[in-house]
Structures are given as structure tokens and as C-alpha cells.
Amino acid sequence: MLSNIVHLITGTADLIAAFLFLYGLKRMSSPVSAPSGIRVAGLGMLVAILANLLNVFTVDAAAKPHLAVNIVLAAVALLLGASAAWFKGRAVAMTEMPQMVAIYNGLGGGAAGAIAAVELFGNKTHGISELVVTLLGGLIGAVSLSGSAIAWAKLDEILKKPMRFPGQRFVNAAVFLAALVVGGYIVFTVSYGGAPLLPSNSILWIFFGLTLLAGILITLPIGGADMPVVISIYNAATGLAVGFDGYVLQDPALMIAGMVVGAAGTLLTLLMAKAMNRSVSNVLFSNFGEASKKKQGKMIGSEKPVEASDAGIFMRYAASVIVIPGYGLAVAQAQEKLYEFVKLLLAARVKVRFAVHPVAGRMPGQMDVLLAEAGVPYDLIFQLDAINADFATTDVALVIGANDVVNPAARTDKSSPIFGMPILNADKAKKVYVVKRGQGKGYSGIENQLFYEKNCDMVYGDAQAVLVQMIEAVRGLGSAKAA
Amino acid sequence: MNFEISITGFVAIYIFMLAAFGGWVIIGNVPAILHTPLMSGSNFVHGIVVVGGLFTLFNASSVTQQTIGFFAVLMGAGNVAGGYAVTDRMLAMFKTSGHAAHATHGKAHKKSSAKKS
Numbered sequence: 001m002l003s004n005i006v007h008l009i010t011g012t013a014d015l016i017a018a019f020l021f022l023y024g025l026k027r028m029s030s031p032v033s034a035p036s037g038i039r040v041a042g043l044g045m046l047v048a049i050l051a052n053l054l055n056v057f058t059v060d061a062a063a064k065p066h067l068a069v070n071i072v073l074a075a076v077a078l079l080l081g082a083s084a085a086w087f088k089g090r091a092v093a094m095t096e097m098p099q100m101v102a103i104y105n106g107l108g109g110g111a112a113g114a115i116a117a118v119e120l121f122g123n124k125t126h127g128i129s130e131l132v133v134t135l136l137g138g139l140i141g142a143v144s145l146s147g148s149a150i151a152w153a154k155l156d157e158i159l160k161k162p163m164r165f166p167g168q169r170f171v172n173a174a175v176f177l178a179a180l181v182v183g184g185y186i187v188f189t190v191s192y193g194g195a196p197l198l199p200s201n202s203i204l205w206i207f208f209g210l211t212l213l214a215g216i217l218i219t220l221p222i223g224g225a226d227m228p229v230v231i232s233i234y235n236a237a238t239g240l241a242v243g244f245d246g247y248v249l250q251d252p253a254l255m256i257a258g259m260v261v262g263a264a265g266t267l268l269t270l271l272m273a274k275a276m277n278r279s280v281s282n283v284l285f286s287n288f289g290e291a292s293k294k295k296q297g298k299m300i301g302s303e304k305p306v307e308a309s310d311a312g313i314f315m316r317y318a319a320s321v322i323v324i325p326g327y328g329l330a331v332a333q334a335q336e337k338l339y340e341f342v343k344l345l346l347a348a349r350v351k352v353r354f355a356v357h358p359v360a361g362r363m364p365g366q367m368d369v370l371l372a373e374a375g376v377p378y379d380l381i382f383q384l385d386a387i388n389a390d391f392a393t394t395d396v397a398l399v400i401g402a403n404d405v406v407n408p409a410a411r412t413d414k415s416s417p418i419f420g421m422p423i424l425n426a427d428k429a430k431k432v433y434v435v436k437r438g439q440g441k442g443y444s445g446i447e448n449q450l451f452y453e454k455n456c457d458m459v460y461g462d463a464q465a466v467l468v469q470m471i472e473a474v475r476g477l478g479s480a481k482a483a
Numbered sequence: 484m485n486f487e488i489s490i491t492g493f494v495a496i497y498i499f500m501l502a503a504f505g506g507w508v509i510i511g512n513v514p515a516i517l518h519t520p521l522m523s524g525s526n527f528v529h530g531i532v533v534v535g536g537l538f539t540l541f542n543a544s545s546v547t548q549q550t551i552g553f554f555a556v557l558m559g560a561g562n563v564a565g566g567y568a569v570t571d572r573m574l575a576m577f578k579t580s581g582h583a584a585h586a587t588h589g590k591a592h593k594k595s596s597a598k599k600s
Contacts, residue, residue, distance in 0.1 A: 003487075004484075004485060004486055004487070005486075007485075007486035007487045007488070008486040011486055011488055017531065021528050021531070022505060022509065024524070024528075025506075025509050025510070025521075025524060025525065025528065026509050028513065028517060028520065028521055028524050028574075029509065029510075029512045029513045029514070029517070029521075030514075030517075031514075031516065031517060031577040034517060034520060034574045034577060035571075035574040035575055035577070037524065037574070038520075038524055038527070038567065038570045038571050038574055039571075041524065041527060041528055042527075042567050042571075045527070045528075045530065045531060045563060045567075048531060048534050049533060049534060049537075049563075052534045052537055052538065053537065055537065055538050055541050056541055059541050059542050060542050060544070062542075062544040063541065063542045063543060063544045065544075066543060066544055066549065067541070069549065070540055070541050070542075070543055070549065070552070071541070073540060073549060073552070073553045073556075074537055074540050074541065074553075074556055076553075077536075077540070077553050077554075077556035077557040077560060078533075078537075078556060078560045079560075080557060080560075081556065081557040081558065081559070081560030081561040081564070082560040082561065082563065082564035083564070084561065085560070085561035085562070085563075085564040085565030085568070086564040086565065086567075086568050088565065088568075089564070089565040089566075089567075089568030089569045089572070090568050090572070092569070094572075094573075094576075097519065097523070097569060097573065100565065100569050101519075101522060101523050101526055101569065103565075104526055104527075104530075104561065104562050104565040104566045104569070105526050105529075105562070107558040107559070107561040107562040107565070108526065108529050108530055108532055108558070108559065108562035108566075110554070110555075110558040111532045111533065111535075111536050111554075111555045111556070111558040111559035111562060112532050112535075114536070114539075114551045114552070114554050114555035114558065115532070115535045115536055115539045115552075115555050117551050118539045118540075118543060118548045118551050118552050118555065119539070121545075121547050121548055121551065122542075122543070122544065122545070122548050124542075129492070145558075201547070231522070232522060235522055235525060235526055235529075238526075238529050238532075239525070239529045242529045242531065242532045242535070243499060243502070245532065245535050246535065247490065247495050247499075249535050249538055249539070250488050250489060250490055251488070251534065251535060251538070252488060252490060252498060253531055253534065254531055254532065254534065254535050255490070255495070255498050255499065255502065256498065256502040257528050257529060257531045258502075258529055258531075258532075259498075259499050259502035259503045259506060260502050260503070260505055260506030260509070260525070260528065261506065261525040261526075261528055261529040262503060262506070263502070263503040263504070263505075263506030263507045263510070264506045264507070264509070264510035264521070264525045265522075265525065266507075267506075267507055267510050267511060268510065268518065268521070268522060271515075271518075356515070356516075358515055358518075363519055363522065364515075364518035364519060364522055365515060365516060365517065365518030365519035365520075365521075365522075366519055368515070368516040368517070368518070368519060369519045369520070369573050369576070372573070372576040372577050372578075373576050375576075375578075377578055378516055378577055378578070381516060383514075383515045383516065
């Protein structure tokens, strides 16, 4: 009787939660309603978690003697995990968002993998289909955990360079296959054992060890510029694992939330890959960047350095400016100085807009968030398709910390590794200023012909320092002229 | 009346299919400018896994199960709380160039720079 009431309450709460998740995500599709979207989804989460605490009244007979200990463990885990993640998430700088999303996603994958592990170790699955789904949930969750952890370490620059060794693809494939074979063996022993032949614990440890290793190995060789794709793949993977766990635990809220995220993550992954003109498997398995070690066509012309103050004053008297931010802006934490400079230009009646490339930065849309943090109104921010045609009629393109996304080789040079990638046509502007830390290639190691063009001048220096000089130069002109 | 949920075979596949389609349609409408908050938001939504973690831990009956279950809840709780915290922060920053936006700008600006120091 009591357990039936609990089922009624948790069932209703899960239904409400599933609806609120969908509605919340729907609200996130416009910048105006988005802030309320996360609160709607948050309410759904709260309802689901609180109601499901009632499950303490429905535990298995085998778990009854342990219930008191389990409740204490659950309370400690909830408080510890939630408070640590909450305070970290509140305190961290906006520029570090990609690694935070990576690590929180990894935690979700780990939780999904751990749930599958408990079901398997406790031999709680009934029937072959449930066993297979549990193994899949465990596999995907564990790969997502270890893969996201490596992605986090790369984004946090704990791991500085992509790790590559000869035969890496072969080793990766072998480890992944081995995990699948062990999983298959577990299914085989159970299905042909007649009576529920238990998969022994040691085989399960091997299974999870291999899957964790596979996640690490797959992620290690991937370069930082490919991180937008990697993060969204693991986001989708965690969603899928959660959905599978939902089936095993007979919880439709997990099934729905997991699958929605799985589909959303897949869509986003495809969008990112398309923005780089590469397939998802190419990102994961091709060790991007190796090709660039080959000889490239000679650059024609020379890089012409100019003073930041001169560039700043030139822009002050231009009619229109398009700013192209890249990852270098995030590294230099210069987003607020950039907007300060842009506000001076706006005050001087210069038409200023921002052009954001889909894969600029280290996660999808990272530049949009950085500009928003600095206070840039989102109606000044334009995406590639919306603004690309306007470069030809623009006086100045100001490229800050971006490189590959403005490399004309993507349009013209068939031998370039980025050939075919849609780029921002900064080179079409009448004048181009490139703010860069120093001479040298971008993250992917590809030379950029843009820097050598006649209409392009280089402003060397840390983005923040350069912008301060530009601001001072424009202010130095006096407000009388600006008005 | 029995309220225990039982989802088997085709019903599960139907739920998965409809949910995946729903996710695809809803997210397909999101403008690129919101891709980061959206990813972070969906990251928060799969934090519902903590509910499964709690269920599993409550039903744990050996030290191995209790240990792994503990980590399931720990990680799931981290996913939920962290995912919410960062998404909420990001979304709070989006504003238009309208008058109201400028009025609140100074305040938000101060807050974020204070945090960094």
C-alpha cells in the first residue's frame, strides 16, 4: 500500500519534471526567454529529486538492513557533490566555461556509468535486453566520464599538447573492440548459462577498466581547436547513457531527459562539424594538424606591424567596423576592454558590429557568451551567414585573437587542411587590423595569407594591452571631436 | 490500482524515439548565439541521472554497491548543481541594446569583476 502511494507520487513528479525539462529547453531558444528557461528546468529537477527521495520506502528486501547507512551515504554525497560543484560554478571566470561544462558533463556520464555498474555488480538486471541496455549505458557513461576528464584537462591546459604516437588509431580501436568483446562475453555467458549465470565481478571490473581507458585514448590525440565538437559529442553521449539507465531503472523521466539531450547533443555536434567542413569521424580519428606539418605554399608579401594607437585612431574615423573575436580574446581576458573600445567608437558614430564564427573558441558559441559577459548587447552580434556579405562594404575588419576562421586559404588553397571550411571574409574589408600576440601560426599550425595582404596591418601584443592603448589614443583625441 | 511503472520492449523504443525527435526539433530552433548556454542547459537536464543514482544507492546491499552508488550520487549531484550554476550565470548576461539593459549593466559588470579578483 505504502509503496503504491510512493509510486503514484514519484510517477506524477517524474511526469511534471519531464514536461518542465522540455518546456524549459524550449524557452531557451530565444535570448529573451532563455533565463526563465533554465529556471523552469531547475524547478522540474527539484520536484523530481524531492519526490524520488520517497523511494526510501520502496527498497528491496535485500537492501532493508543497509537502509540507514545508505540514507546517510546519500545525504553526504548529495550535499558534498552539490555544494562543491555549485560554489565552483559560481566562482569560475566566464573564460573557463568550456572546461566547466566538460567536467560537469563528465560527472553526469560517470553517474550514469556508476548506476549501470551497481545494477551489474548486484546482478539486478532481468533478461537479456535489460542486460544489453545496462552494458551500453555503462560503456557510454564510462567513456563520457574519462573522455570529458581528458577534455577538461586539455581545456584547463593541464595537458598542453595533443598526445600522439605511431599506431595510435590501431591501439584505440583495439581497446574499444576489447571492451565490446568483454561486454558481448558477459551477455553470452548469461544467455547460454540457462540459469542466471552471474557475470563474475572480475569480468565487470575488466569491462569498466577497458571502457574508461577507451575514453582517455580517444580524447588524448584531439587538438584544442576541435574541442567544440568533442564537448558536444560527450554531452550527447552522457544523455544517451542516462536514457539507457532510465530504461533499466524503469524511470521515464530519465529516459526522456536523456534522449532529448542525446538528440540535442547530436544535432549540435553535426552543426559544429559542418561549420568546420569536416565529418565527425574526421574530428575524432584523423589527428588534425598533422597535415599542416607538410610544406605549404609560400606566403606572398610581408607582415606589416603598426602601432595600436594608430590603428585605434584609424578606426575612430572609419564609417564602419566589424570586430572578429577569437580564442585569443578569451585567453587575454580582454572582452571587457574590447567593449570599452567599441563603446568609444559607437559614441563617435562608427557603425560597429561583431562577427562570430560558429567554432571560434573552445565550445559552441563561446564568443557569444564572452561578449555577453562584457555587456555587448546581443543585437550587435552577428553570425557568419548574416554578416559575411557585408565585409566588402566595410571600412575596417578588426581581428582579435582569431586566426583559422579568417584564413582565406579555406576558400582558395585546395592543399590546405582547412580547405572548404566556411570562413569570415575579413580579407574583403577595405582595411584589416589583426591583433595577435606575436608572429607565428595559429593553433592548427596553418600559415595565414591574410596577414601578408596589402590591406592588412598587424598589431602585435597582448589583446588587453593593445586595447588599452587604442582606448587611450581615441580618448586622447578629445570628446569635442567625438561628439 | 497499481501505479508502479513498467516499460518494456516497444513502449521503451517509442518513448526513446519521440523524446529524441522532440529534442531534435526543440534544439533545431535555437540560434547559434545561444549554443553555449543551450549545451550547458542540456548538460544540466541530464543531471536528472542523480535521481537514478539515489534509487540505486537506496537499494544497495553490498559494500561494492554502496561505494559505487555513493559515487553515482556524488557525481550526479555535481552535474545538477554545477550545470545549473553555470547556465544561470551565462543566461543572466544576455541583454539587448535597449534602455533597460543599460540600466542593469553597471551592476552586473561590477559583480563579475569582483568575482574574478
